[in-house]
Amino acid sequence: MAGIREVAAYAGVGVGTVSRALNKTGYVSEETRKKIEEAVKVLNYQPNELARNLYRNKSGVIGVIVPDLENPFFAKFMKYTEMELFRYGYRALVCNTIEISNRVEELIDLMEKNVMDGLIVGVDPPSEKILKRVKKPIVSMDRNWGKGIPIITSDNKKGAQLIADQIIQAGCKKILTLEGKTYIHHPFEERGLGMKQILNKNGISVISAEVEWNVLSYEYYMWIVEKYLDLFDDVDAVYAGDLLAVACMAVVKKRGIRVPEDLKIIGYDGLDLGKLVSPPLTTVKQDIPKMAKCCVDTIMRLLDGDTHVEEKQVCDVELIKGGTI
Amino acid sequence: MAGIREVAAYAGVGVGTVSRALNKTGYVSEETRKKIEEAVKVLNYQPNELARNLYRNKSGVIGVIVPDLENPFFAKFMKYTEMELFRYGYRALVCNTIEISNRVEELIDLMEKNVMDGLIVGVDPPSEKILKRVKKPIVSMDRNWGKGIPIITSDNKKGAQLIADQIIQAGCKKILTLEGKTYIHHPFEERGLGMKQILNKNGISVISAEVEWNVLSYEYYMWIVEKYLDLFDDVDAVYAGDLLAVACMAVVKKRGIRVPEDLKIIGYDGLDLGKLVSPPLTTVKQDIPKMAKCCVDTIMRLLDGDTHVEEKQVCDVELIKGGTI
DNA sequence: ATGAAAGCGCTAACAT
DNA sequence: ATGTTAGCGCTTTCAT
Numbered sequence: 001m002a003g004i005r006e007v008a009a010y011a012g013v014g015v016g017t018v019s020r021a022l023n024k025t026g027y028v029s030e031e032t033r034k035k036i037e038e039a040v041k042v043l044n045y046q047p048n049e050l051a052r053n054l055y056r057n058k059s060g061v062i063g064v065i066v067p068d069l070e071n072p073f074f075a076k077f078m079k080y081t082e083m084e085l086f087r088y089g090y091r092a093l094v095c096n097t098i099e100i101s102n103r104v105e106e107l108i109d110l111m112e113k114n115v116m117d118g119l120i121v122g123v124d125p126p127s128e129k130i131l132k133r134v135k136k137p138i139v140s141m142d143r144n145w146g147k148g149i150p151i152i153t154s155d156n157k158k159g160a161q162l163i164a165d166q167i168i169q170a171g172c173k174k175i176l177t178l179e180g181k182t183y184i185h186h187p188f189e190e191r192g193l194g195m196k197q198i199l200n201k202n203g204i205s206v207i208s209a210e211v212e213w214n215v216l217s218y219e220y221y222m223w224i225v226e227k228y229l230d231l232f233d234d235v236d237a238v239y240a241g242d243l244l245a246v247a248c249m250a251v252v253k254k255r256g257i258r259v260p261e262d263l264k265i266i267g268y269d270g271l272d273l274g275k276l277v278s279p280p281l282t283t284v285k286q287d288i289p290k291m292a293k294c295c296v297d298t299i300m301r302l303l304d305g306d307t308h309v310e311e312k313q314v315c316d317v318e319l320i321k322g323g324t325i
Numbered sequence: 326m327a328g329i330r331e332v333a334a335y336a337g338v339g340v341g342t343v344s345r346a347l348n349k350t351g352y353v354s355e356e357t358r359k360k361i362e363e364a365v366k367v368l369n370y371q372p373n374e375l376a377r378n379l380y381r382n383k384s385g386v387i388g389v390i391v392p393d394l395e396n397p398f399f400a401k402f403m404k405y406t407e408m409e410l411f412r413y414g415y416r417a418l419v420c421n422t423i424e425i426s427n428r429v430e431e432l433i434d435l436m437e438k439n440v441m442d443g444l445i446v447g448v449d450p451p452s453e454k455i456l457k458r459v460k461k462p463i464v465s466m467d468r469n470w471g472k473g474i475p476i477i478t479s480d481n482k483k484g485a486q487l488i489a490d491q492i493i494q495a496g497c498k499k500i501l502t503l504e505g506k507t508y509i510h511h512p513f514e515e516r517g518l519g520m521k522q523i524l525n526k527n528g529i530s531v532i533s534a535e536v537e538w539n540v541l542s543y544e545y546y547m548w549i550v551e552k553y554l555d556l557f558d559d560v561d562a563v564y565a566g567d568l569l570a571v572a573c574m575a576v577v578k579k580r581g582i583r584v585p586e587d588l589k590i591i592g593y594d595g596l597d598l599g600k601l602v603s604p605p606l607t608t609v610k611q612d613i614p615k616m617a618k619c620c621v622d623t624i625m626r627l628l629d630g631d632t633h634v635e636e637k638q639v640c641d642v643e644l645i646k647g648g649t650i
Numbered sequence: 651a652t653g654a655a656a657g658c659g660c661t662a663a664c665a666t
Numbered sequence: 667a668t669g670t671t672a673g674c675g676c677t678t679t680c681a682t
Contacts, residue, residue, distance in 0.1 A: 025677090050382065054675085057658070079394035083421060083424075092420075096408060339670070376661085
């Protein structure tokens with residue numbers, strides 16, 4: 001593995017000059033530049049990032065934490081986050097927290113050890129105490145990590161309105177909502193809350209069920225749907241995240257209930273999954289690529305030392321008209 | 326940011342002693358160890374991995390390359406790969422190649438720059454020439470990267486047999502197969518080939534369609550299915566990957582064709598997606614967690630300098646009986 | 651415009 | 667058992 005010294009020796013110059021030539025910093029005469037480029041090519045020299053990292057005290061890596069990559073929402077988020085980071089010359093370290101406790105805490109440790117230059121998080125925060133010692137930038141996707149940590153969220157209020165409108169227009173009277181349980185306040189709660197408020201005002205009764213959110217297996221989804229449909233067989237509509245909504249479609253189909261004639265189903269997230277079923281799922285689409293871009297742009301600004309970063313940035317949502325309502 | 330010198334100064338010892346105490350290498354008296362631990366706690370010392378990396382000439386990072394994380398197969402693979410790497414104390418750098426050319430080549434460059442200690446790949450290889458200069462371990466998931474690069478694959482032959490058995494038992498006469506186009510030979514081709522061979526022997530005619538594989542959008546899936554179902558409306562069964570199979574279910578449902586009465590559908594991969602539709606998809610399940618573990622175990626062996634690594638390791642597959650055949 | 655030299659923060663060999 | 671020191675491979679002053 002050729003190092004910068006070999007290159008310098010081959011080109012007959014000093015290591016400083018090679019460094020300057022390669023980084024295009026400082027003056028290097030055209031002639032020596034040529035010689036250095038030649039040496040680089042001949043020796044197939046690749047600068048050792050490890051040494052650069054040490055000198056610059058940065059790794060060029062951003063950690064991205066999600067609960068579960070098997071959830072298509074987070075998989076898509078990870079994909080676009082990685083792509084955006086790549087555009088900035090950064091790399092994405094992926095981390096699944098599901099089924100492993102303390103994962104977040106460890107990642108924060110790794111950040112202190114300079115393994116990562118920053119963190120993009122889509123999971124619940126660790127304790128205040130741990131959070132306090134964080135020195136590097138963190139940006140949160142739809143989770144409340146406390147003061148000073150910017151949140152990228154989608155327009156949950158508008159989402160609530162879109163869903164509520166659909167339900168009202170369809171003339172539903174009694175609706176079952178299945179939502180993830182949360183232990184601290186998060187931005188995305190606004191949509192469930194907002195929706196229920198509107199529905200209540202319109203005289204629609206709402207049965208609100210909370211489901212265990214970090215059990216993301218499909219068996220569990222089916223089980224949840226079966227259970228609540230047994231419990232409340234008189235509802236005329238179900239609202240849930242896309243995954244649960246699609247599971248619901250399968251369950252009711254098995255039971256001979258027709259969608260949307262006997263039961264309306266409306267999702268949330270706008271995952272492609274909803275297009276793969278028949279009828280296609282009516283849902284509210286979150287702009288995941290936009291959210292990913294926003295997270296990355298924001299963390300880059302923080303890394304640049306920008307101190308005027310908004311505490312909260314809201315991405316637009318859109319109604320996807322399917323055939324389930 | 327406290328460094329090892331501050332810790333040494335605070336504890337009243339030399340830096341070497343601190344290093345030995347922290348790494349549990351060499352002798353350190355109980356007394357000094359106590360003092361050092363105290364200093365570490367007081368100063369909240371975290372060793373700088375960047376310096377360690379430089380000294381050890383390794384980063385503790387493995388790159389994982391997949392075509393597209395939006396494809397649930399690769400999302401699941403990434404999840405389990407990350408989890409397994411974590412168990413070994415390694416970290417996963419994620420990389421999507423889709424829509425970006427030269428991504429693989431760049432990753433290989435990064436490997437030469439010591440950003441990663443190795444690569445787990447689920448994509449097509451770059452040119453021979455580029456591959457030649459690779460010095461660090463690569464392990465491939467179901468892709469043929471050439472001599473010396475171990476492949477982890479699943480039992481495609483058994484998969485072919487399982488599918489063929491189902492089709493024969495169901496009494497099908499004419500089957501449409503939708504498979505990803507490949508430009509070089511890969512292990513997974515065995516299943517399509519093997520299956521067709523068995524079906525031919527049994528007098529079942531096979532219409533074999535190749536679909537563009539790296540266009541992974543759901544619109545494209547639907548379009549493909551619509552197109553081939555228009556072209557060949559007399560087939561009595563369709564075989565395709567789970568995603569296409571589920572898309573197929575939606576398309577035929579829209580057309581009023583009943584599954585499995587009028588048309589049998591059989592998938593491949595065993596994604597959870599297949600359980601979310603009704604009737605649940607009959608499919609052959611690949612053991613993704615196992616494959617991920619196998620990839621990680623193998624690359625760890627290579628990193629340890631093990632020279633007796635098998636060129637090919639095969640993971641078992643299993644028939645998932647659904648209701649589509 | 652370029653070379654020499656001093657770190658970046660750590661580990662390990664060497665000396666005591 | 668512990669302190670001192672020489673690197674790891676690079677970047678960047680500081681002279682010249």
